[in-house]
Amino acid sequence: MxxxxxxxxxxxxxxxxxxxxxxxxxxxxxxxxxxxxxxxxxxxxxxxxxxxxxxxxxxxxxxxxxxxxxxxxxxxxxxxxxxxxxxxxxxxxxxxxxxxxxxxxxxxxxxxxxxxxxxxxxxxxxxxxxxxxxxxxxxxxxxxxxxxxxxxxxxxxxxxxxxxxxxxxxxxxxxxxxxxxxxxxxxxxxxxxxxxxxxxxxxxxxxxxxxxxxxxxxxxxxxxxxxxxxxxxxxxxxxxxxxxxxxGEPGPAASRHAAARALRPYIARRLEEGAKLNHITRHLLGLFQGQPGGRRFRRHLSEHGHLDGACLRVFDDALGLVPEHEPALETA
The missing domain is CATH 3.20.20.70 (Aldolase class I)
Incomplete structure (x- = not known):
C-alpha cells in the first residue's frame, strides 16, 4: 500500500x-x-x-x-x-x-x-x-x-x-x-x-x-x-x-472563480440526489473573503440558497456579483 x-x-x-x-x-x-x-x-x-x-x-x-x-x-x-x-x-x-x-x-x-x-x-x-x-x-x-x-x-x-x-x-x-x-x-x-x-x-x-x-x-x-x-x-x-x-506542484485552481466553476457538476449531481443548495454552498461562503464583491456573494447565497427549488442559477448569479480579476497565488 x-x-x-x-x-x-x-x-x-x-x-x-x-x-x-x-x-x-x-x-x-x-x-x-x-x-x-x-x-x-x-x-x-x-x-x-x-x-x-x-x-x-x-x-x-x-x-x-x-x-x-x-x-x-x-x-x-x-x-x-x-x-x-x-x-x-x-x-x-x-x-x-x-x-x-x-x-x-x-x-x-x-x-x-x-x-x-x-x-x-x-x-x-x-x-x-x-x-x-x-x-x-x-x-x-x-x-x-x-x-x-x-x-x-x-x-x-x-x-x-x-x-x-x-x-x-x-x-x-x-x-x-x-x-x-x-x-x-x-x-x-x-x-x-x-x-x-x-x-x-x-x-x-x-x-x-x-x-x-x-x-x-x-x-x-x-x-x-x-x-x-x-x-x-x-x-x-x-x-x-x-x-x-x-x-512543489501546481494546484488545481487558477482562480477563485475557476475553483467555484469546477464544483458546478458536483453541485448539479447533489441537487439531483435531493440535497439542498445551501447545504453545499455554505462551505463556499469564505471563498471570496477580502475580495471585491465577496460580501455580495455571501449575502446572495445566504438569502437565496435555502429557498425551495434553489438551483445552480442561484450559485451562478452569486458568482456574477464578484469581479474575476484576482491577485497571484502564493508560491514561495
Whole structure:
C-alpha cells in the first residue's frame, strides 16, 4: 500500500468537514490529506443508511475517517467497515472536549485512559491493512504535560500506532466549554517539538492555531506534518497555495472563480440526489473573503440558497456579483 503523504492535512471538524466541503477542498488542493467529521462507532453500527455517515466521493482521496469511541471491539469493527468503504486511513479521536462525548468515554477524556486507547489501537490494527492513527491533545485538566503525555504516547505507540497528530493545547474538561477549549488553553508548540525530538521514530504532526503557510513551513522544521482546521474552512483560498508551497506542484485552481466553476457538476449531481443548495454552498461562503464583491456573494447565497427549488442559477448569479480579476497565488 502506498505511503500517505501527511505533510499537510485539514483537521476533522464537526458539521464542517462534510463530504460537500471535502469535494470543494479538492478544487483547491490535490495533495492535502482530508479528514471526515468525527463519526461515532454507534452511528456506524446502528445508524441507517450507512452512506449518511460513510459516503464520500472518489475525488476526495486521500481521505481519512475519524472515529469516536472507546470500545476496542466496536472500534475494530468500524475500522474494518471504513476500509471496506475505501477510506485511506482510520483515525481515533482522543481530543474532542465536548460534554456529550465525555459522557460516552469518547474524545479527550481518553487521554486519562492510555491503556484503553492502546487496546483499541491494537484491535483496530488487527482488523485492517490501512493506517490506524491517533489525534490527541497534550493533556487534560491537571495532567502533567511532560510525564503524562509521554506515558500516553509510549503506551499507545507500544500497541502499534506510529502516527500521532497532536493538538498543541490541553483540554480542560472541567471549567471550559468546548468552544473555549479551542482558544483559551495556551498553545504549547515547543512541547510537541520536544515529543518529536524524543521519539524520532514516530510520525508527529502538529495542530492548533496555525493560520498561514509560512507558519506551516516553520512548524515542519520541527515536526513531520501540519494540520490546519478553522483557517482552512473560513479562508479556503489558503488551500489553493498548498500544493505549490509545500509540495512543489501546481494546484488545481487558477482562480477563485475557476475553483467555484469546477464544483458546478458536483453541485448539479447533489441537487439531483435531493440535497439542498445551501447545504453545499455554505462551505463556499469564505471563498471570496477580502475580495471585491465577496460580501455580495455571501449575502446572495445566504438569502437565496435555502429557498425551495434553489438551483445552480442561484450559485451562478452569486458568482456574477464578484469581479474575476484576482491577485497571484502564493508560491514561495
Amino acid at each position: 502506498p505511503q500517505l503523504d501527511r505533510t499537510f492535512s485539514i483537521a476533522p471538524m464537526m458539521d464542517w468537514t462534510t463530504r460537500d466541503y471535502r469535494v470543494f477542498a479538492r478544487t483547491l488542493t490535490r495533495r492535502a490529506l482530508l479528514y471526515t467529521e468525527m463519526v461515532t462507532t454507534g452511528a456506524i453500527l446502528h445508524g441507517s443508511p450507512r452512506s449518511r455517515f460513510l459516503g464520500h466521493d472518489e475525488v476526495e482521496h486521500p481521505v481519512a475517517l475519524q472515529l469516536g469511541g472507546s470500545d476496542a471491539g466496536e472500534l475494530a469493527e468500524c475500522a474494518a467497515i471504513a476500509e471496506a468503504w475505501g477510506y485511506d486511513e482510520v483515525n481515533l479521536n482522543v481530543g474532542c472536549p465536548s460534554d456529550r462525548v465525555q459522557n460516552n468515554l469518547i474524545g479527550a477524556c481518553l487521554m486519562g485512559h492510555p491503556g484503553k486507547v492502546a487496546a483499541a489501537v491494537r484491535a483496530m490494527r488487527e482488523a485492517v491493512t490501512i493506517p490506524v492513527t491517533v489525534k490527541c491533545r497534550i493533556g487534560i485538566d491537571d495532567q502533567d504535560e511532560d510525564a503524562d503525555l509521554e506515558r500516553f504516547i509510549s503506551q499507545v505507540a507500544d500497541a502499534g500506532c506510529n502516527v500521532f497528530i497532536v493538538h498543541a493545547r490541553k483540554a480542560w474538561l472541567q471549567g471550559l466549554s468546548p468552544k473555549e477549549n479551542r482558544d483559551v488553553p495556551p498553545l504549547n508548540y515547543p512541547r510537541v517539538h520536544r515529543l518529536k525530538a524524543s521519539r524520532p521514530e514516530l510520525h508527529i504532526g502538529i495542530n492548533g492555531g496555525i493560520r498561514t503557510l509560512d507558519e506551516c513551513r516553520a512548524q515542519l522544521a520541527h515536526v513531520d506534518s501540519v494540520m490546519v482546521g478553522r483557517e482552512a474552512y473560513q479562508n479556503p483560498w489558503l488551500l489553493a497555495s498548498v500544493d505549490q508551497a509545500l509540495y
